Amino acid sequence: DTGVSQDPRHKITKRGQNVTFRCDPISEHNRLYWYRQTLGQGPEFLTYFQNEAQLEKSRLLSDRFSAERPKGSFSTLEIQRTEQGDSAMYLCASSPRGGRADEQYFGPGTRLTVT
């Protein structure tokens, strides 16, 4: 299966700790997105990369959040000094080069629980 992959699938951390998530997009996809989803809500856009360039960031992405995609392949999302409100599913999506960028395909997500 060559779909979007995310690691880890689950993460439990204590408040104040830093966490980092990884996303590997579909290999021929050059566009990558991060979303956050809480219970009963739809995914909320966090940030968007085209190749290695971070082209858009939501105002939801506070200064405790940082995302990188250094070589235009995999991406990481780091949350510093986690808070209980950060508990959510963090979703990565990708879309293909040359296709419609808004047709996005999601990975399985990383579920973060902050205790």
Add this chain to the structure above:
Amino acid sequence: QKEVEQNSGPLSVPEGAIASLNCTYSDRGSQSFFWYRQYSGKSPELIMFIYSNGDKEDGRFTAQLNKASQYVSLLIRDSQPSDSATYLCAVNSGGYQKVTFGTGTKLQVIP
């Protein structure tokens, strides 16, 4: 006003019936419209997209778009218990490829 609005449901339909899911959006300049299916505890799965007014059919699914009324709908024919899930409507309002999601409608297909 929310950018993308959906009735949270649950919408219950008997097996074999047509399920009709609706979505309205606020940005009249929106250009692309999507339906995602999300099973409990899983990530969203893209099932339909539509860009032009009218209907688009794919198997048992039909997406309908009416830009003048700013609504998009999803019809599921011959509903099956396996269709029980939350259906998310998503809209691209232009600019970079940020897609805005509704809160989803929970569909229950009763055997």
